[in-house]
Amino acid sequence: AEKMSLYRNAVWFVKGLQEYTKSGYEAAAKHFDPADLNVDVREKSFMITGANSGIGKAAAKEIAKRGGTVYLICRNRDRAEEAKNEIVKESGNQNVFLYILDLSNPRMIWEFSENFRKEEKHLNVLINNAGCMVNQRELTEDGLEKNFATNTLGTYILTTALLPVLENETDPRVITVSSGGMLVQKLNLEDLQFEKGQFDGTMAYAQNKKRQQVILTEQWAKLHKKIHFSAMHPGWADTPAVRSSMPDFYEKMKNKLRTEAEGADTVVWLALSAIAAKQPSGLFFQGNPIPVSTHSWHSLSHQGPSSPKCLLKILVRKKEKYIPN
Secondary structure, X not given: OHHHHHHHHHHHHHHHHHHOOHHHHHHHHHHOOHXXXXXXXXXXXXXXXXXXXXXXXXXXXXXXXXXXXXXEEEOOHHHHHHHHHHHHHHHOOOOEEEEEOXXXXXXXXXXXXXXXXXXXXXXXXXXXXXXXXXXXXXXXXXOOEHHHHHHHHXXXXXXXXXXXXXXXXXXXXXXXXXXXXXXXXXXXXXXXXXXXOOOOHHHHHHHXXXXXXXXXXXXXXXXXXXXXXXXXXXXXXXXXXXXXXOHHHHHHHOOOOEOHHHXXXXXXXXXXXXXXXXXXXXXXXXXXXXXXXXXXXXXOOOOOOOHHHHHHHHHHHHHHHHOOO
16 A cells, blocks of 8 residues: 555656646646636625735735735735735735634634625635645644644635525636645545544645545535536645745755746636636636546545545534534
8 A cells, every 4th residue: 555655646746747837837828818817807706715825815916906806814914914915006906805714713714704794795706725734733722633624624614604695696606726636645534634643744735625625626516506616726836835834845846836826827717717617617627727637547536426425424514513503
């Protein structure tokens, strides 16, 4: 099993060098039609989690430049205020609003969503961008493993809580920023919070932020037909999160990494273009407007038909445990 895991990771890394780096972006960019993004979205609103830096901030800038109302969902107020001011200055758009929210806290997410709905806010597009990669096993105040709480449960609670708001709008969309790392991970429902064996933050990230989020996207697409769901991989980009969470990887790859804007380009395309909404709901995109498979022969990631539904059932139970009636 260990040899197979090493083999899968090696194959994935070679794939990454070809497709996820700056050169991969340049090759994929040939498939884009710039006219797809010649849009005016002044009548639409967009919510972006983890928007104070990296992919989230880059996407927020592009959307704000086209007139969209942007809700920034961030955890650190100081960095978030700085990002908001930068986005407003560069875009000339004053309709950029900031909410401070810890996506590892189920009750806080639910209360935020309830207040958002009560204020009769409009929301056309939700971009689940925020991610957490804690390299040592850490528990939240609720006793949840931090990566799982933020990446899987937090994303699930926020999205499901905002579905009624999205369904009231025209052309509603949910985009979840995933990773190619999930291609070497199969869904493991037996140990969602990594309580068994040695903890590996990178594998936890690939499992919950990525594999589980892609499965959620596929399941939501089946259950909520009024909304267009998609997941995407931004490639390997030079972001603060990569520098802090994966310093060895960054040092080796820094000259090959994409810029934040290059990493965000498919997010922006999925959020804004009319062509994107014509694709079937629930697909996974990798750096260009062509969907790709969420499974690969070397990842052994394909699951039995009951597994995705079981993941939903588990998350429903978790949500009911932490959210007051």
